[in-house]
Amino acid sequence: MPYFPEDFIFGVATASYQIEGAWNEDGKGESIWDRFAHTPGNIQDGTTGDVACDHYHRFEEDVALLKELGVDAYRFSISWPRIFPEGRGRVNEKGLDFYRSLIGKLQEAGIKPVVTLYHWDLPQKLQDKGGWENQETVEAFAEYARFLFQSFAKEVFLWITHNEPWVVSFVGHYEGRHAPGKRDFKSALQVSRNLLLSHGLAVQAFREEKTLGSIGITLNLTPVHPFSDSEEDILAAKRCDGYFNRWFLDPLFKGEFPEDMLLWYEKKGFALPQLSEEEKSLIAQPIDFLGINYYFRRVVGKGEGAIFEVEFFNPPQSEYTDMGWEIYPEGLYEIVKRVSEEYQPEDIYITENGIALPDQPDSKGRINDQRRIDYLRSHLLALHRAVDEGCPVSGYFVWSLMDNFEWGFGLSKRFGLVYVDYTTLQRIKKASFYWYQKVVKSKRVD
Numbered sequence: 001m002p003y004f005p006e007d008f009i010f011g012v013a014t015a016s017y018q019i020e021g022a023w024n025e026d027g028k029g030e031s032i033w034d035r036f037a038h039t040p041g042n043i044q045d046g047t048t049g050d051v052a053c054d055h056y057h058r059f060e061e062d063v064a065l066l067k068e069l070g071v072d073a074y075r076f077s078i079s080w081p082r083i084f085p086e087g088r089g090r091v092n093e094k095g096l097d098f099y100r101s102l103i104g105k106l107q108e109a110g111i112k113p114v115v116t117l118y119h120w121d122l123p124q125k126l127q128d129k130g131g132w133e134n135q136e137t138v139e140a141f142a143e144y145a146r147f148l149f150q151s152f153a154k155e156v157f158l159w160i161t162h163n164e165p166w167v168v169s170f171v172g173h174y175e176g177r178h179a180p181g182k183r184d185f186k187s188a189l190q191v192s193r194n195l196l197l198s199h200g201l202a203v204q205a206f207r208e209e210k211t212l213g214s215i216g217i218t219l220n221l222t223p224v225h226p227f228s229d230s231e232e233d234i235l236a237a238k239r240c241d242g243y244f245n246r247w248f249l250d251p252l253f254k255g256e257f258p259e260d261m262l263l264w265y266e267k268k269g270f271a272l273p274q275l276s277e278e279e280k281s282l283i284a285q286p287i288d289f290l291g292i293n294y295y296f297r298r299v300v301g302k303g304e305g306a307i308f309e310v311e312f313f314n315p316p317q318s319e320y321t322d323m324g325w326e327i328y329p330e331g332l333y334e335i336v337k338r339v340s341e342e343y344q345p346e347d348i349y350i351t352e353n354g355i356a357l358p359d360q361p362d363s364k365g366r367i368n369d370q371r372r373i374d375y376l377r378s379h380l381l382a383l384h385r386a387v388d389e390g391c392p393v394s395g396y397f398v399w400s401l402m403d404n405f406e407w408g409f410g411l412s413k414r415f416g417l418v419y420v421d422y423t424t425l426q427r428i429k430k431a432s433f434y435w436y437q438k439v440v441k442s443k444r445v446d
């Protein structure tokens, strides 16, 4: 039976807009996700995060669930507009009090707080001035980060500057499926550059404030496999690896955007202004860990059209989740090995891994989500292999503690170890909750 190290951190993860609700309560400012979800047609099931899991009012009950689960750490995000309703300037004390109370309850329960500074809910007031395309947002983020480092200087175990800058840049500004819903590749490139600069300024502030804990960033990383061993499919896979993975890994760990991608974008008419030497060292300054969110791999071949000239394939022999994502546990081993060898991060945390299933209570009100147990087990065994081979992985967080608002899919996709009945807001522990409880307690995957 594979045992994880005694000091290995097992946790669960959530995000503010997806669980808190209270979208306009106690002085909170509007976020771009409030605006996006309130705009008809953007959310598949027509729901919003206005109430979500009502965690803002039920956080004590939810911390009790975390304590029962026995996790070592809990990853959550802070809602920027709950702290700075206009993005900068005036502080909303009631918003700050909420997080003070949450962190206090976690400490009482012996659970390490892991804070994501930005999990996509930008203050709408900043978006009204250009959002992440605008240098002002970069500066406002650094002020927001520094304020939080000062406010929680000793209580936080891990600080994550950004959750998935790739999604913020390309899903929010090119694909348009996420807030702010732009479809402009040039904007997406500019946003990716500004997110990296804002990350660098936040790390600088963290060091200057001498904040306790560790600081890093979370990237969504996916192994990319060519559909065939033809030269054009291999090149397509390399382009996709650049687009999905190396576009952020290279600047963060090598101080440069990947040359092949810069050339490809320039050929397609999207020249990105060069980073200055000062900007390169700001972005690539040392961080204490890399967070990796892993869910699936991608299989690609040469395709027509679109900027990348690729076609995606779903191997017919594989199993797929409720999101239509392939279940491919080996991909977690592959990406951890590759990142460890090619980028040598100080430390790695798997900050998200999980599966959406059409969970429903049975006649006795129980939820036997055996497929989620199988998914988590297979991915933990793959991760254990990488740890066993010496990769510097110190923790793993299941996405998610509870079912929540799944962005463009609304409330229709369930990732939780705990089921949420959205009519009563009752929490129901699934079979996977009890399975993971044993893993956390024993540090063993069986």
Ligand SMILES: CO[C@H](O)c1c[n+]2c([nH]1)[C@H](O)[C@@H](O)[C@H](O)[C@H]2CO
Pocket: 015, 018, 163, 164, 220, 221, 293, 294, 295, 352, 399, 406, 415
């Ligand atoms: C494409 O998978 C991404 O890595 C990814 C998956 N997920 C995420 N990123 C986000 O960080 C979460 O907010 C989502 O709720 C979660 C489940 O969809």
